[in-house]
Amino acid sequence: MMRNRQRGSNLGLLLLASQVFQLGIDNIPPVTLATLGLNVYLFLFPVKPLLQTCLSVREAYWYRDWSRLLLSPFHHADDMHLYFNMASLLWKGIKLERKLGGAWFAYLLSVFSLLTGLVYLLLETGLTHMTEDSSYSLQCAVGFSGVLFGLKVVNNHYHPGGATYIMGLPVANRYACWVELVLIHIMNPGTSFVGHLAGILVGLLYTAExxxxxxxxxxxFVISNGQYGGQQTYYNSSGYSGYGTPYPPNSGAPYRQQYDTRMPSAPPQHPYTAGLSEDEQYETAVRASLNDRGGFTQARSSRGSYAHSNPTPEEIRWRRLQRFNS
Structure with missing residues (x-):
């Protein structure tokens, strides 16, 4: 549930700064650090007043203010709300970003932030119709905690086993999010039970594939479209192929690799014939073929045979004299 923002002494910001410096900025992966920085920045300099960023069925669906889907996760009611969410983000982000990689973790955060809001709207709409109580459509939620519940499910999936102590009692990690969901709502009724539940459901959708x-x-799809028509990089089991241009059709491997496999002692040839005349291409092919059969000696013969196929006038006259003398 959205609460009025209270700035006060900004104790939450001081506690968050202390925790960040205790961990060490260099020990916080970049996407996690950037997400934390974005939340702090929007707390200090909000895009809109809190009542215009919180998410509800009435504001988002009835009044078509869909920008709240993007704004609500990154705005917080007060500094302690921000502190608890960002402290949780630090712990989960460090583990998950190192596990998944920065690019995929950023992608995951983006999808979870948007999808948690959509699931929240669906749940509130369903409750409105089931109970015939329109107050569910008026409840306005704000904060990153729904996304964090989804990340908790994902983190427990990638790091199974173990237990979390909740109020001094050990709880298996796979059930911890459900216990926390109920306890948080009981101990602090102002929190959004449906928002946290939406995050758990999104996390389960991810871990269930x-x-x-x-x-x-x-x-x-995005990556393949981004490379379409441009240079491509080909991979094999040992890594990069070494080429930034597509292979010829049906070649199966770069021309240079085929050539070097047959003739390991021959100097590497350029795999392309761009800029060569037809005669030069033909001469190169003949030399390569003869070199394959007989090495340097055959290559000399090939140059001779190639020259005889295009004799000069003096050579023609000399041949006629030879035939006459014989």
Missing amino acids: PLKSLMKTCAG
Whole structure:
């Protein structure tokens, strides 16, 4: 539930700064650090007043203010709200970003931030119709905690086992998010139970594969479109192929690799014939073929045979004299 922002002494900001410097900025992966910085910046310099950034069915769906889907996760009600969320982000972000890599973790945060809001709207709409109580459509939520619940599910998926102590009692990590969901709501009724539940459901969609598979498909589509028509890089089991230009059709491997495989002692040839005349291309092909059969000696013969196929007038006259003398 959205609460009125209270600046006060900004104790939460001081506690957050202390925790960041205790961890060491160099020990915080870049995407996690950038996300933390964005949340702090928007707390200090909000895009809009809090009542215009919180997310509800009425504001987003009835009044078509869809910008709240983007704004609500990154705005917070007060400095302590910001502190608890960002402290949780630091712990989860460090583990997940190192596990998934910066690019995929940034992608994950973007999708979770948007999708958690959409699931929240669906849940609130369903509750409105089921209970016939329009107050569910008026509840306005703000903050990053829904996304954090989704990240907690993902983190427990990649780091299974172990237990978390909640109020002094050990709880298996796979169930910790559900216990926290209930306890947080009981101890602090002002929090958004539905918002946290939406985050858990998004996390489960990811770990159960449907969302993860869709994200991979979308990422592959964007990457393939970005490379279409331009230079391409080819891979094999040992890494890069070494070429930034597509192979010839049906070649199966670069021309240079085929040539070097047959003739390891021959100097490497340029794999392309751009800029060569047809005669030069033909001469190069003949020399390569003869070198393959007989090395340097055959190459000398090939140059001789190639020269005889294009004799000068003096050579023609000399041949006629030879035939006459014989």
